[in-house]
Amino acid sequence: MRFLTLFLTLFLSFQSHAKLDDGIYANLHTNQGDIIIKLAFEKTPLTVINFVGLAEGKKHSNIQIGKPFYNGLKFHRVINDFMVQGGDPKGNGTGGPGYQFNDEITDLTHDKGGILSMANSGPNTNGSQFFITHTATPWLDGKHTVFGHVVKGMSVVNTIKKDDFIRKVKIIRVGEKAINFKTDEAAFKAYNEKFIDLEITIKAKKREKLISFVKANYPNAKVAEAGHYVQINQTGTGDSPKSGDLVKVHLSIDLDDGTNMREAGKPLPFAAGS
Template identity: 50%
Template sequence: MQEGIYVKFITEKGDILIKLTHDKTPATVGNFVALAEGTQKNNRKPLGEPYYNGLKFHRVIPDFMIQGGCPLGTGTGSPGYQFDDEFHPELKHDRPGVLSMANAGPGTNGSQFFITHVPTPWLDNKHTVFGHVIEGQDVVDAIKQNDLMRELQIIRVGEAAQKWDAVTAFEKFNAEKAQRIEAERRKAEEILKNETIGFDKTESGLFYKIEQKGNGKQVQAGKTVRVHYTGMLLDKTTIFDSSYKTQINLLNL
């Protein structure tokens, strides 16, 4: 095997060998490896006891994915904490055998994960990819709901992999959360500044720009008027509301 960090799933149907992307998603891999090795504090098992051993694949959707890592076996369990997404531009759901974090929305990662049967590109930037199958995709495809993960073995190949500390990588990521939030805030402010050049601002903080003045009857304060609008995100493609669409739907009733 090439240098790196791997996990071997020993299951009822056979073994699955996955190479983990600790170089690109160190926190996500750190959490997974630390849980697998029993070095990550959680509210389900004591330190020293491997978290994943004996759990089952509680959710299997044919031609989509297999999901595991829930301590309750229902999809509702967690290790007692959550952590942020860790997307990487080079890691996509672009093939069978992608290992990715299951979540209930942004920033809700815990211990649950899934492995894909097929490419699932609609999950990009919604679920953190942190590994891919290099041996045993046929086993992934053969797994049925409630099959057991008898044991997860972490395999470290090479000096760098041997020295890599999973707990430290995970804790560092969590400690930097405030910095990431501040960086996102500054980025949003810069985008808003650039997008509102030439706009006027009301006392309430609303930015507006009159692109073409009309010459019709003036609107009087306090009067009810009807206007059309389109609400769009700053990407200028995602429309979240539109009076035009509402009007069309009403006409088609």
């Protein structure tokens, strides 16, 4: 009887997974039911490696290696018609895995309910916390990493209340690419190093573009200690202000794309030396 029960369980599991397209999926077994999420491992590899690695206990964190990170954690934040948030070992929104990593902003957006996205406390502060949307939340685009979407169990997402919890997370791999995609600590480090190198390259190119723009448009500009450029078109007359004196300056701010951020005409007061 025990063998028959095990066989039926495996058979039903195989049947349900056979309906899934190629990809990597996370089955969140919650106290309200199952939520199956397809993970965007090709567009956001670092984020998916982190999530899967934590879920399977293969990623180094502040808990014992080999122990599934998400099992037993609560949905500590639930806002109706917005989202459900979980993944915090402290259960109050302040916890994480003991490290942070950078955003992976792609063309994936918060365009519907069922979007899986990383929670953060600002740019490049990702850890273990995530949220699933109830509806489209476009104001989060560019600020949070979208790394998956619900393919089954949206009714469960909409049922979840604060302090409901994840019993366990099961990772399902369908297809050769998904099976061969590594999600351990070594894979995380390798992708993270590539990501950091790419960020450095992008910043260097932006800097080169800025320098070329300044040379072409402000040939007499000098680099200030803080790294910005200053060009004096006309030297003022009269006594120089002492540190702390209140002075006024006419200031115009224009971006390199022609956007005017501030027009001259209204003096801007500030303390000299501040």
